[in-house]
Amino acid sequence: MELPDGDFIDLDWTDHNEGPVVILLHGLEGNSHSHYAKGLLKQLHDNGYQAVLMYFRGCNGEINRLPRAYHSGETGDIGFVAQQIKQRFPERNIYGIGISLGGNVLLKWLGESGENNILDKAVAVSVPFDLLNAATQLNQPESRIYQRHLVNKLQSSLHQRLIKMSLPIDKEKATKCKTIWEYDDHVTAPLHGFINATDYYQKSSSRQYLKHIKIPTLIIHSSDDPFMTTTALPEENELSSDIFFELSVHGGHVGFISGNLPFKPEYWLEHRCCQFLNNFCKQSS
Numbered sequence: 001m002e003l004p005d006g007d008f009i010d011l012d013w014t015d016h017n018e019g020p021v022v023i024l025l026h027g028l029e030g031n032s033h034s035h036y037a038k039g040l041l042k043q044l045h046d047n048g049y050q051a052v053l054m055y056f057r058g059c060n061g062e063i064n065r066l067p068r069a070y071h072s073g074e075t076g077d078i079g080f081v082a083q084q085i086k087q088r089f090p091e092r093n094i095y096g097i098g099i100s101l102g103g104n105v106l107l108k109w110l111g112e113s114g115e116n117n118i119l120d121k122a123v124a125v126s127v128p129f130d131l132l133n134a135a136t137q138l139n140q141p142e143s144r145i146y147q148r149h150l151v152n153k154l155q156s157s158l159h160q161r162l163i164k165m166s167l168p169i170d171k172e173k174a175t176k177c178k179t180i181w182e183y184d185d186h187v188t189a190p191l192h193g194f195i196n197a198t199d200y201y202q203k204s205s206s207r208q209y210l211k212h213i214k215i216p217t218l219i220i221h222s223s224d225d226p227f228m229t230t231t232a233l234p235e236e237n238e239l240s241s242d243i244f245f246e247l248s249v250h251g252g253h254v255g256f257i258s259g260n261l262p263f264k265p266e267y268w269l270e271h272r273c274c275q276f277l278n279n280f281c282k283q284s285s
Contacts, residue, residue: 001084007068009077010060012053014041019048020093020120021085022277025078025102027126027254029153031059036099036125036254036269043270047278049095054081056102058157063164069157071188072101072131073204075109086118093120095277099254100227103127103219104206110217111209122217123273126225126254129210131201133232135181143226146253147180154183167191207232213240218276220269222251244276 001009012032022044026034032041032053044051056070057077070077078096086094096119098106103124110117128134138147158174161167167174169190177183185197194200223230239245248256256269 001081003077003080005066007057007064007066008062009057009081010055010062011081012055014045014049014051017045017048017050019050020095020277021089022049022051022095022097023078023082023085023119024051024053025096025098025106026053026056026059027100027102028150029059029157030099030102031055031061034099039267039270040097040273043274047274049274049277052085054078058161063161067161067165067167068191069161069188071184071192071200071204072104072128073108073200074192075105075112078105078109079113082118094118095120096122097273098122098124098127100126100128104129104131104204107206107213107217107219108204108209110215111206111212114212115214117215119215121215121277123220123276124217125220125256125269125273126227126251127206127219127221128228128232129205129207129234130228130232131205132198134228135179135184135197135201137226137228137232138180146226151177151180151183154187158187207234207238210234210238210243211240213242216242216244218244218246218273220246220248220251220256220272222248222253222255224250225253227253246272 001011003009024040026037037053041051058064058069082094096106104127106122107124107127110122137143169187174186177186181197184200189196189200
C-alpha cells in the first residue's frame with residue numbers, strides 16, 4: 001500500500017473470511033514470522049476474522065524509499081491503513097491488536113483520536129507504557145541479553161539502509177550504538193524530528209494517552225516483564241473507563257503460555273484475544 005508521503009507499507013492478509021477485520025501491529029523489528037504472529041493470525045482466522053498484519057516501514061525485508069522509518073510513537077501509518085481498510089470494507093467492524101512496540105503505537109493512536117477513532121475494539125499486549133523506563137530496564141544486567149538481540153537487529157537494518165541512502169545522522173556514532181537508548185538518541189530521534197532520546201520517549205510513551213481512549217480496549221500485561229519495571233504500569237486513575245486492564249503474575253514479554261502437558265504449551269494469549277473480540281461481537285449483534 002502506498003502511503004501519502006510516497007513510501008510503501010506491506011500488509012499480510014489471512015485467507016478471506018466474512019467476519020470483522022483485525023489489524024495486527026507487531027513489535028520492534030518484528031514481522032509475520034515473529035513467535036506471537038503466526039499463532040495469533042491462525043487463531044483469528046479460525047475464529048472467523050480476516051486478519052491483516054501491518055508491517056512497519058522496513059520490517060518486510062525491503063529497504064524504505066525514504067530516510068524515515070518507524071518508531072514507538074508513529075501513529076500516522078496505522079491511521080492511514082485503518083482508514084483505507086474501512087473504506088474497502090465499510091460494512092465490517094474493524095479491530096486492532098498491538099504487540100509490544102505495536103501496542104504502544106496502538107494505544108497512543110487510540111488516545112490521540114479519542115471518540116473519533118474508527119476501530120470498534122482493541123487489544124494491546126506487553127506494552128512499554130513508559131519508554132524511558134523500558135530503555136533503562138533493558139540496560140540492567142538481567143535484561144541485557146534482550147537488549148543485545150534488539151540492538152543487533154536494529155543495527156543490521158540500519159546498515160542495509162546506509163548502503164542504499166544517505167541518512168541525516170552521525171554515522172560513526174549511530175553504528176557504534178550498544179544500547180537502546182544510544183540507538184534512539186543517535187538514530188530514532190534525529191530521523192524523526194525529536195531533540196534527543198529523552199524528547200522522543202516523553203512524547204511517544206502511550207501512558208499519557210490512556211485516559212483519552214474511547215473504545216473498548218483490553219490491555220494484557222505481566223508483572224515479570226523483563227522489558228520494564230512495574231513502575232511503568234499506569235495507575236487506575238490513568239485509565240479511561242473503556243479500558244480493561246489485566247495484569248498476570250507470570251507471562252514475561254509476550255509469553256503467556258499455559259498448559260499441563262510437557263512439550264504441548266497452550267498459548268493463552270491467542271485464546272484471550274479472540275475471547276475478548278468474540279464477546280464483543282455477541283454483545284453488538
